[in-house]
Amino acid sequence: xxxxxxxxxxxxxxxxxARSTVTVEAIAEAAIQVLLSHGVERLTTTRVAERxxxxxxxxxxxxxxxxxxxFAVLEAHLDKVTALLSRACxxxxxxxxxxxxxxxxxxxxxxKMERTDVSMALYKIAAExxxxxxVRSVGERSHRTxxxxxxxxxxxxxxxxxFTARMMMATMAGTTRNVLEAGATPALVKGLRKHLVxxxxxxxxxxxxxxx
Amino acid sequence: xxxxxxxxxxxxxxxxxARSTVTVEAIAEAAIQVLLSHGVERLTTTRVAERxxxxxxxxxxxxxxxxxxxFAVLEAHLDKVTALLSRACxxxxxxxxxxxxxxxxxxxxxxKMERTDVSMALYKIAAExxxxxxVRSVGERSHRTxxxxxxxxxxxxxxxxxFTARMMMATMAGTTRNVLEAGATPALVKGLRKHLVxxxxxxxxxxxxxxx
DNA sequence: TCCAAACCTGAAGCTTCCTTCATAAACCTG
DNA sequence: CAGGTTTATGAAGGAAGCTTCAGGTTTGGA
Numbered sequence: 001x002x003x004x005x006x007x008x009x010x011x012x013x014x015x016x017x018a019r020s021t022v023t024v025e026a027i028a029e030a031a032i033q034v035l036l037s038h039g040v041e042r043l044t045t046t047r048v049a050e051r052x053x054x055x056x057x058x059x060x061x062x063x064x065x066x067x068x069x070x071f072a073v074l075e076a077h078l079d080k081v082t083a084l085l086s087r088a089c090x091x092x093x094x095x096x097x098x099x100x101x102x103x104x105x106x107x108x109x110x111x112k113m114e115r116t117d118v119s120m121a122l123y124k125i126a127a128e129x130x131x132x133x134x135v136r137s138v139g140e141r142s143h144r145t146x147x148x149x150x151x152x153x154x155x156x157x158x159x160x161x162x163f164t165a166r167m168m169m170a171t172m173a174g175t176t177r178n179v180l181e182a183g184a185t186p187a188l189v190k191g192l193r194k195h196l197v198x199x200x201x202x203x204x205x206x207x208x209x210x211x212x
Numbered sequence: 213x214x215x216x217x218x219x220x221x222x223x224x225x226x227x228x229x230a231r232s233t234v235t236v237e238a239i240a241e242a243a244i245q246v247l248l249s250h251g252v253e254r255l256t257t258t259r260v261a262e263r264x265x266x267x268x269x270x271x272x273x274x275x276x277x278x279x280x281x282x283f284a285v286l287e288a289h290l291d292k293v294t295a296l297l298s299r300a301c302x303x304x305x306x307x308x309x310x311x312x313x314x315x316x317x318x319x320x321x322x323x324k325m326e327r328t329d330v331s332m333a334l335y336k337i338a339a340e341x342x343x344x345x346x347v348r349s350v351g352e353r354s355h356r357t358x359x360x361x362x363x364x365x366x367x368x369x370x371x372x373x374x375f376t377a378r379m380m381m382a383t384m385a386g387t388t389r390n391v392l393e394a395g396a397t398p399a400l401v402k403g404l405r406k407h408l409v410x411x412x413x414x415x416x417x418x419x420x421x422x423x424x
Numbered sequence: 425t426c427c428a429a430a431c432c433t434g435a436a437g438c439t440t441c442c443t444t445c446a447t448a449a450a451c452c453t454g
Numbered sequence: 455c456a457g458g459t460t461t462a463t464g465a466a467g468g469a470a471g472c473t474t475c476a477g478g479t480t481t482g483g484a
Contacts, residue, residue, distance in 0.1 A: 013430090017481065020431060041340060044471060055433045060473065127339035128253060132393055163403045167387060167411060174386010175379055181344060191375045195419075199379060202414035207407075225460090229451065232461060256441060267463045272443065 009068040026052040035121040070125045078138040084111040089149040101200045116184045157209045221280040238264040247333040286337045290350040296323040301361040309365045313412045328396045369421045
């Protein structure tokens with residue numbers, strides 16, 4: 001039987017004054033830093049608060065519990081990446097397939113690489129209790145977006161758009177993750193940007209039911 | 213500063229009699245079950261022992277600490293998958309590229325899907341303290357294996373074998389993971405098997421420096 | 425200036441968990 | 455079956471973490 005979620009994940013109180021807004025952001029940022037320097041297992045609310053320069057009590061004023069804090073951080077990042085991906089999809093509506101793929105892939109890689117530290121830290125949260133659920137729900141939105149985009153390609157008819165979109169997403173996410181976990185050196189990132197485009201272009205080409 | 217490993221991860225005692233061999237295996241299996249039903253965060257040594265039908269003390273007789281237990285389980289699985297992958301690579305030495313890819317990919321997918329529960333449970337461990345390290349070191353072995361295999365393809369010359377091998381591996385791992393986390397239904401697995409082959413075939417083809 | 429609301433503090437309660445060890449049972453060999 | 459070895463037990467020590475709350479400080483408007 002899967003574990004049940006914490007009862008409340010909603011923020012306990014929303015910032016009103018400017019200082020508390022700063023505090024809330026500092027806490028979220030601190031969570032990422034602690035995640036990176038100590039690992040999930042040793043991420044404690046006290047340590048996060050300390051790193052953020054506030055007391056534990058303050059943390060609990062805005063996040064009902066530890067899990068809610070982690071989820072909030074995860075969700076913020078996923079939302080951001082998803083938004084950038086969606087925008088790239090819209091922008092490439094009607095483009096020929098090769099250009100479309102290039103545009104979307106590069107947008108994705110850039111979004112993920114903008115803050116490599118955050119991306120890496122979040123893989124750890126995602127593996128936690130229920131984290132998979134969050135990832136999956138955001139993933140589904142992106143999935144639909146890509147699927148729709150693929151359907152607008154002029155002169156191309158895919159055999160199974162749904163699955164093709166899934167493979168493309170999984171490939172993007174998987175290879176990017178691999179590079180991130182290998183250290184995300186500039187050389188690697190550059191290689192990823194180029195090869196991932198090539199990879200998806202050739203895949204989509206060969207999935208096209210219409211002749212070559 | 214990254215977290216340091218536990219001092220000892222080596223087994224404290226190796227089974228001599230038959231009953232203890234059974235016990236050790238039961239404990240490892242129980243760890244997987246608990247991981248799946250309760251999540252990493254709620255995996256406790258007591259719970260694992262209970263599930264295995266032994267007392268905590270027994271667990272500590274063979275595993276020096278909790279982390280060692282988790283690592284042992286992770287490593288066993290990775291070794292198994294790696295071995296199967298290597299074998300597939302050797303078997304396809306000299307084959308034309310399309311056949312080679314098909315053989316290797318299918319071996320990998322089958323290895324991962326043989327026990328979907330284990331594969332899924334281990335993603336959680338891998339995210340833990342140092343787990344990334346274990347995965348990376350095993351991954352490097354596979355990387356070299358695949359790289360060498362790619363170099364034996366008759367009539368094909370890759371521009372950057374090293375990176376190409378990396379992309380291929382990351383894609384295999386990434387898409388397989390995606391399907392696993394989506395529930396690994398027979399339909400999905402079937403689709404993965406087919407599309408992943410197609411994906412890698414077309415990618416490798418387009419990486420080939422020798423014309424089409 | 426004054427006050428209510430917003431914000432912050434951090435010691436302490438409570439729970440959970442890891443790990444040990446003294447003791448007991450099971451096994452095996454001669 | 456006797457003695458030594460291997461294996462199993464589980465209560466309890468001790469450490470660590472999550473969360474609360476009673477009381478203090480700061481802010482911003484009237």
